[in-house]
Amino acid sequence: MLEIRWHSRAGQGAATGAKGLADVISTTGKHVQAFAFYGSAKRGAAMTAYNRVDDAVIMNHEKYMEPDFVFVIDPALVYTSDVTINHKDNTKYIITTHLSKEDLIKAQPKLEGKEIYTVDCITIANETIGRPIPNTPMLGAFMKVSEMYDIEFFKESMKRILGKLPQKIVDANMIAIQRAYDEVK
Amino acid sequence: MAFDKMELKDIEVWDGNFAAAQALRQCQIDVVAAYPITPSTPIVEGYAKFLADNYIEGEFVMVESEHAAMSGCIGAAAAGGRVATATSSQGFALMVETLYQASGMRLPIVLNVVNRALAAPLNVNGDHSDMYLGRDSGWIQFDAFSPQGAYDLNFIAFRVCEDHGIRLPCMVHQDGFMTSHTAQGVETLSDDVAYNFVGDYKPMNDMLDFEHPVTHGVQTEEDWHFEHKARQHNDLMTKVFPKIEEVFADFEKLTGRKYNLVEEYDMKDADVAVVCMGTSVETAREVATEMRAKGIKAGVVGIRVIRPFPFMQIAQALKDIKAVATLDRSAPGGTVGMLFNEIAGSMYNLEKRPMLCGKIYGLGGRDLTKAHLVELYTELQANVDAGKITTPLQQFIGVRGPKLSFL
Numbered sequence: 001m002l003e004i005r006w007h008s009r010a011g012q013g014a015a016t017g018a019k020g021l022a023d024v025i026s027t028t029g030k031h032v033q034a035f036a037f038y039g040s041a042k043r044g045a046a047m048t049a050y051n052r053v054d055d056a057v058i059m060n061h062e063k064y065m066e067p068d069f070v071f072v073i074d075p076a077l078v079y080t081s082d083v084t085i086n087h088k089d090n091t092k093y094i095i096t097t098h099l100s101k102e103d104l105i106k107a108q109p110k111l112e113g114k115e116i117y118t119v120d121c122i123t124i125a126n127e128t129i130g131r132p133i134p135n136t137p138m139l140g141a142f143m144k145v146s147e148m149y150d151i152e153f154f155k156e157s158m159k160r161i162l163g164k165l166p167q168k169i170v171d172a173n174m175i176a177i178q179r180a181y182d183e184v185k
Numbered sequence: 186m187a188f189d190k191m192e193l194k195d196i197e198v199w200d201g202n203f204a205a206a207q208a209l210r211q212c213q214i215d216v217v218a219a220y221p222i223t224p225s226t227p228i229v230e231g232y233a234k235f236l237a238d239n240y241i242e243g244e245f246v247m248v249e250s251e252h253a254a255m256s257g258c259i260g261a262a263a264a265g266g267r268v269a270t271a272t273s274s275q276g277f278a279l280m281v282e283t284l285y286q287a288s289g290m291r292l293p294i295v296l297n298v299v300n301r302a303l304a305a306p307l308n309v310n311g312d313h314s315d316m317y318l319g320r321d322s323g324w325i326q327f328d329a330f331s332p333q334g335a336y337d338l339n340f341i342a343f344r345v346c347e348d349h350g351i352r353l354p355c356m357v358h359q360d361g362f363m364t365s366h367t368a369q370g371v372e373t374l375s376d377d378v379a380y381n382f383v384g385d386y387k388p389m390n391d392m393l394d395f396e397h398p399v400t401h402g403v404q405t406e407e408d409w410h411f412e413h414k415a416r417q418h419n420d421l422m423t424k425v426f427p428k429i430e431e432v433f434a435d436f437e438k439l440t441g442r443k444y445n446l447v448e449e450y451d452m453k454d455a456d457v458a459v460v461c462m463g464t465s466v467e468t469a470r471e472v473a474t475e476m477r478a479k480g481i482k483a484g485v486v487g488i489r490v491i492r493p494f495p496f497m498q499i500a501q502a503l504k505d506i507k508a509v510a511t512l513d514r515s516a517p518g519g520t521v522g523m524l525f526n527e528i529a530g531s532m533y534n535l536e537k538r539p540m541l542c543g544k545i546y547g548l549g550g551r552d553l554t555k556a557h558l559v560e561l562y563t564e565l566q567a568n569v570d571a572g573k574i575t576t577p578l579q580q581f582i583g584v585r586g587p588k589l590s591f592l
Contacts, residue, residue, distance in 0.1 A: 035368070
């Protein structure tokens with residue numbers, strides 16, 4: 001079982017990103033689950049979304065999760081949310097930030113000793129898609145860190161999932177995914 | 186046909202709401218009268234979009250309340266249409282008066298109920314309070330444990346409730362958010378296969394059949410009311426299970442997916458078992474398997490059909506079990522949980538009765554974790570080892586503050 005927790009703000013596309021990732025993985029024969037905590041959330045409120053991936057049908061519906069990966073797609077959430085909650089020793093973090101890894105850990109000492117990857121999904125999204133929607137770049141970074149799929153396969157899959165959007169937006173997302181794949185450290 | 190068909194992948198990643206909306210599209214519902222409410226909104230929203238995009242020949246009626254939504258469904262069903270809608274929580278509560286009208290008038294409406302807590306305090310998350318509120322209304326009630334179930338049970342519901350021997354309305358329940366907003370793989374049917382399974386709707390006593398005028402919604406006082414209600418109850422108790430089992434069998438032949446009135450998991454040689462509904466059934470199955478690896482013979486009974494209640498089938502499933510816990514996801518309001526009550530009744534005439542205790546859990550969407558279930562099975566095994574119930578009969582799982590227990 002592979003488990004992922006997303007930290008996001010409502011409106012940044014974590015729930016959509018989690019569902020998109022699940023959709024891609026499902027086409028390769030694995031079983032998936034994607035969900036989010038909503039409440040009476042407002043745009044901008046901190047929220048979490050989740051993915052489970054397994055070879056067998058996923059029967060576990062508990063919301064509690066000790067994630068293998070934590071995605072932080074808004075740079076401020078490492079300070080205002082506990083992104084390390086329910087972590088395991090080998091939990092990997094992919095964090096959206098403009099800071100270097102060292103400066104990030106200095107700013108948030110809880111991240112000391114964790115396996116951390118950084119990528120500036122917000123800047124990438126702004127420069128490619130033209131809006132700060134950091135969900136698809138995060139998935140590009142995840143492909144690099146996890147080596148889950150070949151990036152070309154992943155982009156082709158995402159083209160299908162984003163298919164109903166205007167071609168310009170789809171193309172921009174492809175660039176965003178590739179840039180995050182190339183830039184994650 | 187004048188509408189478009191949709192190409193689906195064999196497995197689509199859908200949440201429970203979208204799975205239900207797709208099923209309504211494939212069943213070609215004539216009329217949906219709806220007043221959307223969280224978390225069921227995407228079901229009727231999905232139907233409306235499919236309709237606007239020409240995937241359905243039908244009509245979406247926007248109304249001013251859930252009471253009006255079900256009233257509109259009743260009118261459309263009495264006129265002779267295939268009718269469905271969806272609701273949750275307060276919306277369901279406002280429908281209650283009309284639920285009894287629908288069943289009393291023998292109208293085969295399908296209502297998707299995305300289970301949600303009832304206020305106060307206001308809460309949009311999933312528990313079974315609304316489902317329990319409908320249980321005396323004379324409707325058939327199916328319970329889905331996953332998005333796949335929400336999809337499949339809609340087809341099954343139409344086949345069952347539209348049968349001329351049944352003609353009773355039917356609810357398809359799914360857990361708010363835990364199913365309705367959780368995307369999982371759903372094995373799909375093609376549009377033609379799905380529609381052929383349900384078949385063309387053949388109305389009975391429809392008001393638009395002007396050659397055979399009928400009256401719906403009549404008044405009967407003590408001269409006839411009891412006979413109407415008794416015959417309605419008789420049909421629920423004697424005709425519905427055979428029909429459901431027939432449709433379950435047909436569905437298995439078509440899809441390979443097998444549904445049962447009572448879903449038994451590892452019950453054959455179990456010492457301890459939990460009885461529950463919704464997504465909790467699947468989580469409990471995973472934990473039961475893990476308990477067996479630790480030497481505790483654990484099983485799970487999931488209730489697929491809540492009304493009519495599978496009284497004898499439950500007794501059969503539990504007859505050799507030593508200790509049973511019922512899991513009720515609804516505040517029992519001054520008594521034991523509904524499942525505790527029903528299960529106690531079903532087991533009372535068994536030769537050797539299992540020890541029975543009741544748990545209230547998950548209100549307002551509070552998480553039922555695997556750790557909770559491990560603790561519960563361990564407690565049931567402790568009862569078995571002690572030869573008696575070692576705890577109060579009613580306890581709460583997962584509530585903060587001082588431990589609450591009663592009886």
